[in-house]
């Protein structure tokens with residue numbers, strides 16, 4: 001009886017594994033098609049100065065509307081893209097598209113683009129970025145790449161050499177999701193990041209938990225002493241924003257300040273003014 005149960009559950013386990021594998025394969029094939037058929041989209045989320053409320057720039061966030069399943073989160077499809085290698089053409093598309101859009105914004109605003117660890121290992125990023133900057137005419141100082149600690153963790157020597165090459169182009173580097181990685185302090189000490197993005201998990205409890213508040217304060221103090229500006233992610237309430245303001249945080253990003261929206265919306269709302277009307281693609285392609 002017990003043995004039969006065990007056999008039964010193993011079969012069941014294998015069967016559901018099969019289904020998971022099959023579902024992932026289907027979704028990966030769909031993603032490949034989505035790339036070929038141009039079904040992907042980039043949304044932009046505003047990043048603002050805490051002290052003045054001024055817009056500093058926008059983070060580019062990939063969006064996929066599946067023809068049958070509707071919106072699929074990047075948390076679900078980015079890992080599939082990474083496993084299948086699709087992240088390479090996809091990441092290149094995001095870089096090229098977001099840079100060419102940003103080149104047409106008023107010059108005060110930056111664009112921040114997430115870079116996957118796989119791109120970091122397999123794409124010749126310094127060359128690719130140099131090429132895209134030249135092609136789009138975007139000033140290097142207006143491009144910021146967001147990397148997580150796990151990206152750097154695998155091979156620190158190589159990572160830092162590559163980051164240095166990218167910084168030599170004039171592009172800045174932000175450390176994303178700070179506080180969730182393994183070796184935060186050591187990573188910060190050994191590389192001149194241009195920005196620390198404090199993970200949004202700390203903001204959720206900022207107003208209720210003294211511990212969360214203490215961590216936020218400590219990271220802000222660390223940023224100050226290393227002279228690296230800190231951006232707090234996931235700001236959803238006025239209370240959180242006031243706290244950050246009182247603690248001297250540099251920048252903030254979150255639903256309170258603006259959700260990620262299509263480019264068309266930030267232009268229409270007047271948040272972004274186009275530098276020139278000679279380049280029509282940002283208007284002609286409202287979902288870019």
Ligand code: C2E
Nearest residue numbers: 061062074075078094114115116234235236253254255260
């Ligand atoms: P991330 O880079 O840390 O991006 C911030 C995420 O937090 C975004 O989720 C954003 O929509 C969400 N967010 C912003 N403000 C708030 C808030 O106030 N509350 C809450 N609850 N969430 C907020 P999203 O767009 O689902 O992206 C998830 C992750 O997927 C990103 O995390 C990034 O790691 C990855 N991703 C997105 N686009 C790209 C891309 O083009 N390339 C790569 N490699 N990864 C990407």
Ligand code: MG
Nearest residue numbers: 059114146176
């Ligand atoms: Mg990011």
Ligand code: MG
Nearest residue numbers: 176177197233
């Ligand atoms: Mg983040």
Ligand code: MG
Nearest residue numbers: 148176177199
């Ligand atoms: Mg993240």
